[in-house]
Amino acid sequence: MSKLACLGGKPVTTNLFGKAKLHTRPDLERKYLLEEYDSGVWDDWPGGNGQAFKFEKEWARFSDSRFAALVNSGTHAIQLALEALGIGAGDEVILPGLTWQATACAVVDINAIPIFVDVNDTLCIDPRKIESAITRNTRAIIPVHxxxxxxxMDKILRISRKYGLKVVEDCAHVHGARWRKKGIGTLGDFGAFSHQRSKPMNSGEGGSVLTQSEELYWRIVSQRSCGRAFSDEKVHNGSYRISGFQAAILRGQLAAMRRRAPVIDRNGIALDKAISDAPGVKLLRRLKGITRQCGYGFAFLYDPRAYGGLAPQKFREALAAEVGLSFGSTYAPLHHSELYYPHLKKRHHLNKSYTRAITPSRWELPVADDVWHRSVVSPWSIFACPPSRSHLLTDAIVKIHEQRDDLLAAAV
Ligand SMILES: Cc1ncc(COP(=O)(O)O)c(C=O)c1O
Known part of the structure; x- marks a missing residue:
């Protein structure tokens, strides 16, 4: 076996994907963009016939949802969903402590209090820890996929029904996924999606919500458009609109996603198998309710003890060199995140007890801390790797394991 690539040897592969590519439709993106341009009307006005209206219909149908509404970002999709559900000042909202800062920002930006709950070996909120976080002020749960x-979702919906709580699914990572054959984002009161550049279905920036309630749909439409009343529903707000050009791109991205989602699911299962065949690493637990897994990144857990104490970052770098892809760790848990410090912002200085309640250092999240330290995460482009080549990932990990002493020696 050759020396490790990060120590100057030959890598296991310089092309993990072979000839395989994830399906894209730039032709349709261009076509819809031109259609929008030629129409001369470039906004998301409800009842129009532009790209925004068309995308909302197609996105709802693809997700088995009654309604879909576009908004300007994934962060605001969560925020508007919470406000449409009547959540605001002083209310508590439960969410996992391991997520992008947006999930919690959406809560503090409506003067509510984010309550962090630890995660489990799925990297998602641990349902066993939710009930003890519920108080008489709790109004909603935001599970982050x-x-x-x-x-x-089975357990979370059971708890929400028992305590009369609303559920807003943060689906920023999982366009196209399915839980018990239902489109993700349709199980709670709202599903909130991000269409920001790094996401598998994106328009540079953008967001959307799914809901099964016509009343809630019209509230979102009012909220995104300055609190106007397009139906009986209106909610005071500023502007959170998106342009028809973004919707045009999303239509093309959705067309590609139709073909891509089953491929990502199949390839993801093969990548999981590659991890379960490798030493000193562990795949994330996949719940039985998942009937199609489509995600934003591929993650697994590394055990430094199986590598003589080799630091996780050294393992990630060695693996990157063997397969020619980048690997990082998860987001920092929110109580360690450099991008989550709401207690320092004047807008949030409502009173001393509120400021105390939103101060991230009040939380202890041992599981989130542990997985942050030793997770190995690659961007979703890895899902292009076909099952016939996923053994290369196992080969790379076996190679690193066999030559761990060389890495340990080099790290001294
Ligand atoms: C889990 C999660 N929720 C919400 C968001 C917010 O999305 P946006 O960047 O579109 O506001 C993101 C973005 O990365 C995210 O990862």
Whole structure:
């Protein structure tokens, strides 16, 4: 076996994907963009016939949802969903402590209090820890479907029904995924999606919500458009609109996603198998409710003890050199995140007890801390790797394991 690539040897592969590519439709993106341009009307006005209206219809149908509404970002999709459900000042909202800062920002930006709950070996919220976080002020739960796993929606919905709580699914990572054959984002009161550049279905920036309630749909439409009343529903707000050009691109991205989602699911299962065949690493638990897994990143857990204590970052770098892809760790848990410090912002200085309640350092999240330290995460482009080549990932990990002493010696 050759020396490790990061120590100057030959890598296991310089092309993990072979000839395989994930399906894209730039032709349709261009076509719809031109259609929008030629129409001369470039906004998301409800009842119009532009790209925004068309995308909303197609996106709802693809997700088995009654309604879909576009908004300007994934962060605001969560925020508007919470406000449409009547959540605001002083209310508590439960969410996992391991997520992008947006999930919690959406809560503090409506003067509510984010309550962090630890995650489990799916990287999603641990349902066993939710009930003890519920108080008389709790109004909602935001399960975040992180990377290529889904939160346990059966248990979360059971708890929400028992305590009369609303559920807003944060689906920023999981366009096209399915839970018990239902489109993700249709199980709670709202599903909130991001269409920001790094996401598998994106328009540079953008967001959307799915809902099964006509009343809630019209509230979102009012909220995104300055609190106007397009029906009996209106909610005071500023502007959170998106342009028809973004919707045009999303239509092309959705067309590609129709073909891509089953491929990502199949390839993701093969990548999981590659991890379960490799030493000193562990795949994330995949819940039975997941009937199609489509995610934003591929993640697994590394055990430094099986590598003589080799630091996770050294393992990630060695693996990157063997297969020619980048690997990082998860987001920092929110109580360690450099991008989550709401207690320092004047807007949030409502009173001393509120400021205390939103101070991230009040939380202890041992599981989130542990997985942050030793997770190995690659961007969703890895899902292009076909099952016939996923053994290369196992080969790379076996090679690193066999030559761990060389890495340990080099690290001294
Ligand atoms: C889990 C999660 N929720 C919400 C968001 C917010 O999306 P946006 O960047 O579109 O506001 C992101 C973005 O990365 C995310 O990863």
């Amino acid at each position: 992180l990377y290529h796993r889904l939160a346990d």
